[in-house]
Amino acid sequence: MIRFGPSGNSESFYNAGYKSSVDMPKWLADMGLNAYEYQCNRGVRIGKEASGKIGEEALKHDIFLSIHAPYYVNMASPEEEKRENSKKHIIKTLNAAKWMGAKRIVVHVGSYSKVDKKWALYTVKKGLSQVIEEADNSGLGEITICPEILGKNNQLGSLEEILDLCKIDERLTPTVDFAHLHARGQGSLSSPADFESVLDILENSLGKERFKNLHCHFSRVEFTKGGEKKHWTMKDIQYGPEFSHLAEIILKKKMEPVIICESRGKMAEDALKMKKIYEKIKGGI
Numbered sequence: 001m002i003r004f005g006p007s008g009n010s011e012s013f014y015n016a017g018y019k020s021s022v023d024m025p026k027w028l029a030d031m032g033l034n035a036y037e038y039q040c041n042r043g044v045r046i047g048k049e050a051s052g053k054i055g056e057e058a059l060k061h062d063i064f065l066s067i068h069a070p071y072y073v074n075m076a077s078p079e080e081e082k083r084e085n086s087k088k089h090i091i092k093t094l095n096a097a098k099w100m101g102a103k104r105i106v107v108h109v110g111s112y113s114k115v116d117k118k119w120a121l122y123t124v125k126k127g128l129s130q131v132i133e134e135a136d137n138s139g140l141g142e143i144t145i146c147p148e149i150l151g152k153n154n155q156l157g158s159l160e161e162i163l164d165l166c167k168i169d170e171r172l173t174p175t176v177d178f179a180h181l182h183a184r185g186q187g188s189l190s191s192p193a194d195f196e197s198v199l200d201i202l203e204n205s206l207g208k209e210r211f212k213n214l215h216c217h218f219s220r221v222e223f224t225k226g227g228e229k230k231h232w233t234m235k236d237i238q239y240g241p242e243f244s245h246l247a248e249i250i251l252k253k254k255m256e257p258v259i260i261c262e263s264r265g266k267m268a269e270d271a272l273k274m275k276k277i278y279e280k281i282k283g284g285i
């Protein structure tokens with residue numbers, strides 16, 4: 001089943017008087033959505049009890065859960081201490097995922113702004129292998145680690161790099177952020193064919209099984225020469241890419257991905273817009 005949901009909590013959720021993410025699963029299900037990416041962007045601060053409550057609600061309302069690991073993770077840092085701490089943050093995120101019953105965690109693996117690109121990729125591969133080993137030893141091996149394709153040129157996270165990284169363990173699955181791909185490619189996703197060629201590469205590299213249920217991020221994006229600048233909403237049509245182009249290829253390839261919307265402030269509303277675009281195209285075939 002294809003799934004749609006937001007990254008974090010929409011402004012409208014708080015405007016309606018809600019304060020706790022425990023209320024998100026029901027709120028999303030009432031809207032007609034069925035996925036939720038819980039944000040630990042600024043640190044894994046959620047405890048076992050709160051995680052468990054979100055998990056119970058998600059199960060009750062059929063919401064697929066994932067967690068976004070902290071942004072400051074950098075497994076390619078020139079400082080060993082930062083690399084070690086980054087691994088700990090990923091393990092902490094996996095722990096929270098286990099409490100919550102989240103199936104996937106999304107990780108920005110690192111940046112090569114201060115280091116050699118080859119060294120960075122080698123170091124991240126080594127670090128990630130160690131994380132996987134520790135996760136297996138701690139009973140966290142069932143949760144899928146999803147390294148994300150990143151939008152800035154100085155971040156370790158091109159399509160090729162992330163696919164290379166996913167070769168170290170067959171459980172690793174990329175988070176394909178189409179806004180980031182579009183920004184990194186200076187507007188490279190401007191037609192259904194552009195999306196198809198990216199998805200062909202992913203399918204060939206990952207194999208059918210991992211490809212079918214891909215983890216995806218989508219929003220409109222503004223970019224500069226350095227890549228990603230700012231995420232926008234579905235209404236900001238001066239920015240690409242177009243979700244309808246992706247929806248067409250998802251249907252053509254019979255995929256059942258999880259689509260997480262990262263629109264600024266309106267992630268749930270826009271996830272619903274995307275779901276409706278998808279259903280409209282599906283109905284027209």
Ligand SMILES: [Zn+2]
Nearest residue numbers: 068106108148
């Ligand atoms: Zn991300």
